[in-house]
Amino acid sequence: QQQVKQSPQSLIVQKGGISIINCAYENTAFDYFPWYQQFPGKGPALLIAIRPDVSEKKEGRFTISFNKSAKQFSLHIMDSQPGDSATYFCAAQPFGNEKLTFGTGTRLTIIP
Amino acid sequence: GAGVSQTPSNKVTEKGKYVELRCDPISGHTALYWYRQSLGQGPEFLIYFQGTGAADDSGLPNDRFFAVRPEGSVSTLKIQRTERGDSAVYLCASSLGTGHEQFFGPGTRLTVL
Numbered sequence: 001q002q003q004v005k006q007s008p009q010s011l012i013v014q015k016g017g018i019s020i021i022n023c024a025y026e027n028t029a030f031d032y033f034p035w036y037q038q039f040p041g042k043g044p045a046l047l048i049a050i051r052p053d054v055s056e057k058k059e060g061r062f063t064i065s066f067n068k069s070a071k072q073f074s075l076h077i078m079d080s081q082p083g084d085s086a087t088y089f090c091a092a093q094p095f096g097n098e099k100l101t102f103g104t105g106t107r108l109t110i111i112p
Numbered sequence: 113g114a115g116v117s118q119t120p121s122n123k124v125t126e127k128g129k130y131v132e133l134r135c136d137p138i139s140g141h142t143a144l145y146w147y148r149q150s151l152g153q154g155p156e157f158l159i160y161f162q163g164t165g166a167a168d169d170s171g172l173p174n175d176r177f178f179a180v181r182p183e184g185s186v187s188t189l190k191i192q193r194t195e196r197g198d199s200a201v202y203l204c205a206s207s208l209g210t211g212h213e214q215f216f217g218p219g220t221r222l223t224v225l
Contacts, residue, residue, distance in 0.1 A: 004154075006154075041218065042218055043203050043219055044203075045215075045216065046214075046215075089154045089155070091154070096210075097168070098143065098145065098168065098207075098210060099160065099168060099170070100147075100155070100214065101157070102156070104152070104153055105153070
């Protein structure tokens with residue numbers, strides 16, 4: 001049972017463009033929503049995270065938009081750069097529980 | 113300081129064999145997690161330790177999988193009677209404790225022939 005659905009599976013964006021990755025969840029007990037970036041041969045690294053008491057969080061070029069009623073959240077990468085080329089995973093975690101549930105990942109490629 | 117380290121980086125074994133995968137967490141991190149990442153998928157939770165005890169082992173797929181953390185630092189994931197379906201990257205993460213960011217290691221790629 002896939003509790004966090006992520007799309008698209010792959011994404012190609014031109015340098016300087018906006019990359020958008022979407023996730024949806026079903027479990028209303030989730031209350032922490034991080035995004036991870038993973039390069040080949042490396043473990044996932046936390047990029048940015050949000051809790052449902054806010055609808056948006058911005059850190060530099062990275063923004064999370066959160067829609068609690070729709071149970072959806074998305075990652076926006078502004079001014080995308082070739083160094084952003086990686087696989088991105090959304091995840092969700094219930095309150096009081098350390099278990100992260102990950103989406104299936106989006107392979108992002110930024111072309112010059 | 114050093115991040116989470118995992119050894120070996122790659123392990124090839126034959127079906128039916130026993131394997132041990134090691135994780136060295138970040139110094140001072142009391143919580144340790146094991147995840148499994150199959151090709152083209154996101155990491156899947158296996159087990160979580162707080163100190164020496166397994167606080168949540170609900171993700172272990174069956175009784176062939178077992179993990180220990182005897183002194184509250186290094187952890188070993190043990191897989192008995194390996195099957196081809198066990199082939200995956202096994203990721204370890206550590207954190208300062210409940211509610212803190214999980215820092216992942218580079219993983220051990222296990223291949224069962």
